[in-house]
Amino acid sequence: MVEVAKVVDARGSFCPGPLMELIRALKSVEVGQAVEVYSEDQGSLKDIPAWAEKAGHKLIEIKDYGDYRGFIVEKGEKKSRRRKKE
Amino acid sequence: MxxxxxILKTGTAAALHQAGMIAVGASSVxxxxxIFIMDDALAAVLRHYKGEEIPNGYEFEEVRNGFHKAEESGKTMTWEELLESAKDLSEEVEIMACGLALDVMGYNHEELPELFDKVSGVADFVGGLEDDDIVFTL
Known part of the structure; x- marks a missing residue:
């Protein structure tokens, strides 16, 4: 079971606020730890899973709390996506 | 990658916000x-930093009012916050002010807000494009 090391409440923020909060929170935890971000923004349902996959993290679960959702994302090793320098 | x-040329809050959204989306991955800021867009940014109002730019009432309400309640990020967040997320965000536009406006290059990384010319900007680059004009 992955450890949720940090919970961030981004309710009340429209896109890209919840994603920005998630990214900031993930920077502050270790690889293998997870962050849960609360969001009531409908766009988060698409943005956060797509971003997590691209950025090399793992979406563990999307919890439905009724009026909002909790996105639990496990921090992965950062993919090397830098542009090649000539 | x-x-x-x-190329940001439209001097409205809407265009600046759109640039900020693209920037933050790009830098998040x-x-x-x-971002090459020129002409009216550059004037808008400089006026904003002087504390002056800039044109809103949203044409439809529901969009204009929607953004206004969201900004008032702090639900959306401003264009400045978006650009700052893009820079926080990635070291590969470069914001340039058009040297020609600065010159015709009589603006001292040394007094540019910190938002800008450098003053550049269109030849430098366009000349720096590479084969797989994507260019948006706003």
Whole structure:
């Protein structure tokens, strides 16, 4: 079971606020730890899973709390996506 | 990696916000981004930093009012916050001010807000484009 090391409440923020909060929170935890971000923004349902996959993290679960959702994302090793320098 | 380039020329809050959204989206997945701010857009940014109002730019009432309400309640990020967040997320965000536009406005290059990384010319900006670059014009 992955450890949720940090919970961030981004309710009340429209896109890209919840994603920005998630990214900031993930920077502050270790690889293998997870962050849960609360969001009531409908766009988060698409943005956060797509971003997590691209950025090399793992979406563990999307919890439905009724009026909002909790996105639990496990921090992965950062993919090397830098542009090649000539 | 694909590099995103934005030529930002429209002097409205709407255009600046759109540039900020693209920038933050690009930098969240490590796409390098360059933003070349020229003409009316540059005037709008400089006026904003002087504390002056800039044109809103949203044409439809529901969009204009929607953004206004969201900004008033702090639900949306401002264009400045978006650009700052893009820079926080990635070291490969470069914001350039058009040297010609600065000159015709009589603006001292040394007094540019910190938002800008450098003053550049269109030849430098366009000349720096590479084969797989994507360019947006706003």
């Amino acid at each position: 694909v590099r995103i380039n934005i 490590d796409h390098p981004i360059r």
